Amino acid sequence: MARKQKTIKEIFTNGLVVQNPVFVQFLGICPTLAVTKSVESALGMGAGVVFVLVLSNLAISLIRNFVPREVRIPIYIVIIASLVTVLEMFMKAFVPDLATSLGTFLSLIVVNCLILGRAEAFASKNGPLKSAADGLGMAIGFTGGIVLIAFFRELLGAGTVTLWGDIAIELIPADYQVGILVQAAGAFLVFGVIVAQINKFRLGRAERNEVI
Amino acid sequence: MxxxxxxxxxxxxxxxxxxxxxxxxxxxxxxxxxxxxxxxNLAKFEVFPELEATDDISPEEDYDFTGTTITELIIVDGKGYIYSAEFQGFQSIITYMIGIDLDGNLTGYKTLTQGDTPGLGAEIANPDFYPQFIGLSTDDAADGNIDGIGGSTITTGGLIGSLNKVIEFHNVEFEGAVAETPEMRLIRLKEEITEVGATFTDVSSDYDLTNTPITKVEKANDTAVIYTITAEGYYPGILYLVAFDLTTNDIIGFRVIEHSETPSIGDVIDDETFQAQFDDLDQDEVDSIGGSTATVTLGGIKTTLEEVVIFHKAEFQGIVVETEDMKRDRLWLELFPEATEFRDIYRDYTAHHDIEEAYEVYNGAVYLGNLYFVIADGASYSEETYVEFYLGIAADKTFTGFRMWDDNETPGRTNDFYLNEYGDSYTGDNIEEEYIIDDIAGSTLTNNILQGLALDVAVYHIEVYLGLVFARPENKELVDADLRLAYPSASSFNSVYDDYTYDDHIYNIYEALDGSDAVIGYVYYGHAEGYTGAEIEFAWGVDLTGLTQKLAILNDTESWEYAQEWRDYDGSQGYWPDTPWITNFDNVLFSDLLSDPDIDDVANVSTTTENMRIVLEGIAQYHSDESVGGAG
Incomplete structure (x- = not known):
């Protein structure tokens, strides 16, 4: 184990870019496809994931030394589920419109594999500060990913970019919109194109040659 | 561990x-x-902004909303009231909600549901319509001091009427206003049309009010009589009062107790200007009442009021005017003087499109005959007209007589049909033989229609009621030479009338055969009544395509003398039947005769030509109806 210890900054940027959960790790694809019809709901979903992931990583990291191996997963799930429940109540109380538009996907954050994945892969092995940084980086990376997809889907599919409530910028007239992009299939299309572009830059020339 | x-x-x-x-x-x-x-509860928060989620907004259940249009009331403790109400718009029930604060001002208005015309009545649900209600005093709302919707008087009127009732309820329940009870209002209305402080005595039990629209008769101080009357307007349920002075017997007042007429249209009957017309109205001038475009509503008032006048004349002036019911009874007894019972059998037998009523007539247990009531199309070509009459058929298959009930044929032309002499000319005629019935000059069309209908009833009586076969008269025969006048290219003829239904204007129908005995057409041997009363007999050929050959007049006693001074028929063109008019019926398609009967009757000989034309058109119709030779 001659691995060099990463700094907090490295851990944060790791999730943000290098190991982006959406485009590199392909974690949490379910909400990626479901709530990316508009930038607004993608932002809302992202904020929810930031909340849950940072707190769950922190909590799990704090108790990592007391948790018996055999029941660690059930315990993670209890913690994550409680956090999601709390998040859902807050959202319904203070941003009810957003809660309505996210609908059942808000509750389904519980089963977002990104969260359980980070708990198992990182928080259970690292200190609280690093775990929080990892959670924040991953969650913001996730948010960035789904907002990017939502931006293209909404812009090209519906011609608008909705930031909050009724604040929508109408950019493309109805005649030039690509209706399929706001359908379920459109999410796959946009997702695939963005991943392809990212891979083009991420992988080295040699690797690309290999692929060919 | x-x-x-x-x-x-x-x-x-x-x-x-x-x-x-x-x-x-x-x-x-x-x-x-x-x-x-x-x-x-968005709407409630909208019309009552002070409402908070913690307020109790359960609907009140202890109020009676009858007649107020209110559907729901919420009392917001310490803040105000929220009313939901509904009214009839132009074509839909419109529901709305208003809030009223404790100062008696409206806090908001919102239309909940509506289905009126888009762009007109539907504008009542336009949010631009709402702000004017915020801060509006209940007094203004009750008086309808609002900006209505352009072009939608009915919708706006309905809203104003409903608001008025809601505010009235509100004022009575919550603002201490004293409500006028229905009883108090009724007394006020009665006093308005008679005398303030008068004593009203209910004398209804002294009179037989069956078959009258009158529900109550009251005397006011023995100087006037007040009738309470039900009428049907555009909607059922008009209840009104009318007062007659007992000295002059004039109408002295009219008030509506209740109605459901359309706002701004039928509801003018509840209007002071309208009611003022009755303040001193001659009892025979009921028909002069006007001032309303609501003909149906007005008609309902006039019809009932005329019946009340008849009642009043009979009971208070000793003038007996025959009512419809009395007239009906009289006519029935004229047709069956011995009758003690008329048993309705209309629904026991197959319907006939002209027969509206049918009765079996009995004297005790003895069957006397059948009474039929016929409503049929009249003679006019230019507009829909009708004739209505009673026809009696005795047990021995003779007519007991005919009684005209009503018609709207050319005014004045039908008077003679109402005479008993006319009706009695049917009496005793065997219904299965040719009828000897008086003709009414000048009303040939009606005359023919009535006789045709009498035959229809006779056939119905025999075939449907008695279940027998109608005995048609013997076919009359023509010699080939006469038939060939109508169908010159045929070489022989063969009677086929027995294959078709009997028609009283057709004596016989022949197939026209060529040299090889193939059918090439038909010849109708028919008759129409001429001016002199004698029959005009004719033969009329038609080929298989419905194209007529010749119309040959075989026998008549007509004269063209009257036509001699008449434009084209100056006599030089020959006397009847050798006139150009007859050729109108040569070489013409039956279908054209029926679809476009533009052959004019000839003035001065209109009786002859009219009769001929009707009978010939009837034959064309018969040819098609009976599918003679496959025509149809």
């Missing part, structure tokens, strides 16, 4: 998580509930 550790850890985590969730829930639940209440 390890197991214990697992259990303790799990328990602790679950416990701590649950406590956390519990506290969050405690904070957020009231906020979420308030939001949900607000969402579910």
């Amino acid at each position: 390890k197991h214990l550790n697992i259990i303790i850890t799990l328990t602790l985590v679950v416990l701590i998580s649950s406590i956390g969730v519990y506290f969050v829930e405690d904070i957020t639940t009231p906020i979420i509930d308030a939001y949900n209440i607000r969402q579910a």
Whole structure:
């Protein structure tokens, strides 16, 4: 184990870019496809994931030394589920419109594999500060990913970019919109194109040659 | 030991998580509930901005909303009132909600549902319509001091009427206003049309009010009589009062007690200007009442009022005017003087499109005959007209007589049909033989129609009621030479009338055969009544395509003398039947005769030509109806 210890900054940027959960790790694809019809709901979903992931990583990291191996997963799930429940109540109380538009996907954050994945892969092995940084980086990376997809889907599919409530910028007239992009299939299309572009830059020339 | 550790850890985590969730829930639940209440009652928050989710907004159940148009009332404790109400718009029930604060001002208005015309009545649901109600005093709202919707008087009128009732209810229940009870209002209305302070005595039991629209008769101080009358307007349920002076017997007042007529149209009957017409109205001038474009509503008032006048004349002036019921009874007894019972059998037999009523007539247990009531199309070509009459058929298959009930044929032309002499000319005629019935000069068309209908009834009586075969008269025969006048290219003829239904204007129908005995057409041997009363007999050929050959007049006593001074028929063109008019019926398609009967009758000989034309057109119709030779 001659691995060099990463700094907090490295851990944060790791999730943000290098190991982006959406485009590199392909974690949490379910909400990626479901709530990316508009930038607004993608932002809302992202904020929810930031909340849950940072707190769950922190909590799990704090108790990592007391948790018996055999029941660690059930315990993670209890913690994550409680956090999601709390998040859902807050959202319904203070941003009810957003809660309505996210609908059942808000509750389904519980089963977002990104969260359980980070708990198992990182928080259970690292200190609280690093775990929080990892959670924040991953969650913001996730948010960035789904907002990017939502931006293209909404812009090209519906011609608008909705930031909050009724604040929508109408950019493309109805005649030039690509209706399929706001359908379920459109999410796959946009997702695939963005991943392809990212891979083009991420992988080295040699690797690309290999692929060919 | 390890197991214990697992259990303790799990328990602790679950416990701590649950406590956390519990506290969050405690904070957020009231906020979420308030939001949900607000969402579910958006309209109430909109019309009553001071409303808060914590307020009790359960509807009140202890109020009687009858006649107020109110569907729901919410009392917001210490803040005000929220009313839901509904009214009839132009073509839909419109529901709306208003809020009223404790100062007696409206806090808002919102239309909940409506289905009126888009762009007109539907504008009542346009949010631009709402702000004018905010801060409006209830007095203004009750008086209808609002900006209505352009071009939608009915919708606006309905809203104003409903608002008025809602505010009236509100003022009575919550502002201490004293409501006029229906009883008080009724007395006020009665006093308005008679005398203030008069004593009203109900004398209804002294009179037989059956078959009258009158529900109550009251005397006011023995100087006037007040009738309470039900009438049907555009909607049922008009109840009104009318007063007659007992000295002059003039109408002295009219008030509507209740009605459901359309706002701004039928409801003018509740208007002072309209009611003023009755303040001193001659009892025979009821028909002069006007001032309303609501013909149906007005018609309902006039019809009933005319019946009341008849009643009043009979009971208070000793003038007996025959009512419709009395007239009906009289006519029935004229047709069956011995009758003690008329048993309705109309629905026991197959319907006939002209027969509206049918009765079996008995004297005790002795069957006397059948009475039929016929409503049929009249003679006019230019407009829909009708004739209505009673026809009696005795047990021995003779007519007992005919009685005209009503018609709207050319005014004046039908008077003679109402005479008993006319009706009695049917009496004794065997219904299965040719009828000897008086003709009414000048009303040939009606005359022929009535005789045709009498035959229809006779056939119905025999075939449907008695279930027998109508005995048609013997066919009359023509010699080939006469037939060939109508169908010159035929070489022989063969009677086929027995294959078709009997028609009283057709003596016989022949097939026209060529040299090889193939059918090339038909010849109708028919007759029409001429001016002199004698029959005009004719033969008329038609080929298989419905194209007529010749119309040959075989026998008549007509004269063209009257036509001699008449334009084209100056006599030089020959006397009847050798006139150009007859050739109108040569070489013409039956279908053209029926679809476009533009052959004019000839003035001065109109009786002859009219009769001929009707009979010939009837034959064309018969040819098609009976599918003679496959025509149709």
